[in-house]
Amino acid sequence: MxxxxxxxxxxxxxxxxxxxxxxxxxxxxxxxxxxxxxxxxxxxxxxxxxxxxxxxxxxxxxxxxxxxxxxxxxxxxxxxxxxxxxxxxxxxxxxxxxxxxxxxxxxxxxxxxxxxxxxxxxxxxxxxxxxxxxxxxxxxxxxxxIPDLPAYEDFKSRWHSFIRTLTARIAAEQSDEIRRNINLYFLRLFFVQPYNQNPSASTFYEDVSDRMKRFADAVL
Ligand code: SF4
Ligand code: SF4
Incomplete structure (x- = not known):
């Protein structure tokens, strides 16, 4: 893709x-x-x-x-x-x-x-x-x-497929309210919450990977 x-x-x-x-x-x-x-x-x-x-x-x-x-x-x-x-x-x-x-x-x-x-x-x-x-x-x-391009490319590839999975999850959801809540959680977790404040993640990539896992466990 x-x-x-x-x-x-x-x-x-x-x-x-x-x-x-x-x-x-x-x-x-x-x-x-x-x-x-x-x-x-x-x-x-x-x-x-x-x-x-x-x-x-x-x-x-x-x-x-x-x-x-x-x-x-x-x-x-x-x-x-x-x-x-x-x-x-x-x-x-x-x-x-x-x-x-x-x-x-x-x-x-x-x-x-x-x-x-x-x-x-x-x-x-x-x-x-x-x-x-x-x-x-x-x-x-x-x-x-871009510093550490291999790590960036890995993130981009995973983000790309993450969005495709999220799109399919939203398309399959019948409830307007659940679709809305998934979107709000998505925006809050990946864009609103600041990065580099997670003590268990030393890099942006570790932090965003941790969020992707949490989101997948809860939603996908
Ligand atoms: S198209 Fe973009 S990169 Fe090309 S000359 Fe114009 S501003 Fe520069
Ligand atoms: S951020 Fe806006 S102004 Fe800057 S390169 Fe991208 S499109 Fe152009």
Whole structure:
């Protein structure tokens, strides 16, 4: 399964491969940060990172960069687009990201897509990528710039399948009230409750894994 278009034949790359995607000559046109509607869906790692750079809790980010929408019955956060410019809430007037070092994973990925197979994460180039030409080659792990990429890839793969399982659980649930309660528990456990405050988890990944297990035991 992949985070972008599925079913198309495409060349797949590993994190150590070189690909011609680098917009080191990025014009700051902001084209990749506009008109995205509710499609930029941050995961818990992203929201944790956004909290670090903005100093805001998830509740404080609500209406100030993040909004909620329903996707196949699951309530998920998404990055807000401004009504007047259709630009991302975090897009500066100079056309550059104001939270660049802490931007969500899907923004880091651009113009790549990611595909999860058993035990393996692969990357592919999205054809409708950067509007600027003259791209140069870069190693994918360097492009992503995420510390401990293997741990991150493992989390992303598990989160991806976790959301699919949650979607199926919600779809099979007949009771509106139980669906609502599952969604509220999901939001509270994975987005509202701060990370790095669990004494039995030394890393974000341990903390989120512990929450996924607790949620699965209680709900899935
Ligand atoms: S579309 Fe390309 S040139 Fe424009 S802001 Fe995005 S990366 Fe930069
Ligand atoms: S978070 Fe930054 S990189 Fe991502 S869409 Fe918003 S402005 Fe663009």
């Amino acid at each position: 992949s985070e972008r278009a599925e079913g198309t034949r495409r060349r797949l790359y590993g994190a150590q491969d070189m690909v011609r995607i680098s917009s080191s000559s990025c014009a700051g046109c902001g084209a990749c940060c506009r008109g995205m509607s509710d499609t930029i869906v941050p995961d818990p790692y992203d929201v944790w990172q956004m909290g670090l750079i903005t100093g805001k809790t998830f509740e404080e980010l609500m209406g100030a960069g993040i909004d909620l929408h329903v996707e196949e019955g699951v309530i998920l956060p998404h990055l807000m687009m401004k009504k007047d410019t259709e630009g991302c809430y975090f897009l500066g007037e100079d056309g550059r990201c104001t939270i660049h070092a802490y931007r969500p994973g899907i923004c880091r990925l651009f113009p790549l897509g990611r595909q999860y197979d058993e035990e393996k994460t692969s990357y592919f180039i999205v054809p409708e990528g950067c509007v600027k030409g003259g791209l140069s080659k870069v190693r994918i792990d360097k492009w992503l710039g």
